[in-house]
Amino acid sequence: MNTQNIPQNWQQTLPAEWTIKNAREDGREEEIPLREHPTLKNYTSKDEAVKALVHAQRLLGKTPEGYIRVPEGQGDDEQRNTLYSALGRPDHPEGYTLPDIDLPDGYEMQEDMINGFKNAAFRLGLTAEQVAGLYQWFLPLVIDTHHTMQAETNQLRERELESLRAVHRGRTPHMLDSALRAAEALGGKELIHALDSTRAGDHAAVINAFAKVAPLVLESGMRSPGQGWGEELSREKLREMMQDPRYHDPNKRDPEYVKTVRKGFETLYPGDYIPGSRL
Known part of the structure; x- marks a missing residue:
């Protein structure tokens, strides 16, 4: 029997014109003959390769054990909850445990804000570790930002007050009292609240303006209904x-x-x- 024409391996029996794309080591794809594809070397015969192909086709569309499909869209809440639970989300928002953080004097975390934070994390499917880490990073940042804003507000107020003292000198307390009573007479508590909340009342120009109209609205300094009479x-x-x-x-x-x-x-x-x- 002449064995010179028998191929060394069964892959060589495949037609040379059968080609397939294959990824190179540098990540780029190239077209190669199917019989040179490295995967075929795992099979000792053509029959074994065909059986493996048939078996792989049978598995297509089936969910392997332990596999959880990622939900698509917003409709499948049950599947999404299953995925979140598998990733480590608690069964309910109250299951999140937030780390203890030392707060400065005068600070406290409101219960409504904490509950809102946990509910939002639960809807997003965050794990307990993710929520704890996010809270531990975010809360000190908020406190530092508040400290910075408060310091800037105090500096503005002191700077504006110094400019008033430079002009009115010893009459500054009287002028401030007149401005306050004029604001109360013109707009009541609502106006005072607006001036405080917007910090407009910290500006010397605003205080001077109310002090200038005080003689016109206070009726000899005694118009304000029950508030702001001060030293007079x-x-x-x-x-x-x-x-x-x-x-x-x-x-x-x-x-x-x-x-x-x-x-x-x-x-x-x-x-x-x-x-x-x-x-």
Whole structure:
């Protein structure tokens, strides 16, 4: 029997024109003859290779044991929850344990914010380790940012106050009181809250503006309803006002002036008041 024409291996029996793409070591693909593909060297015969191919075809479309398919879209919540649980997400948001972090004096974490953080992490499928790490990184960052903003606010307030002192000198406290009472008279607590929350009330230009209009809106410095009277309202001041003819002289009595004096008594002595009984 002549063995010179028998191929050395069964791969050589495959037609040379059968080609297939193969990845090289540098990652690029090249077209090579199928019979030279390195995978075929794992099989000792053509029959063994064909059996392996048939077996692989039978496995297509089946889910291997322990395999979890990644859900597509937003519809399959059950499959997504299964995946998140397999990755390490707790069974419920309360299952997250946050690390203890020393907070500066005056700081505390609100329960609603903590619960919101855990609920958001649960919806995103984060693991317990991921949530703990994120919290440990984010919270100190928030505190540092708040410290920086507070320091900048204090510096602004002090800088603006110094500019007021340079102009008004010893009358600065009186000017500040007048500006506060004017703001209360014009807009009440809502305006004061707006000035505080926006930090507009820290600016010297805003304070000066309210101080300038104070004489026009405070009716001789006593218009503010029960707030902001400051140093101008006292028992001695009210006694002095009662000596004015507009108050005690029936022929010169001014109802608006009398009303102002009554408001002063109501401010100093809240509750039932009988004019003249407390001086």
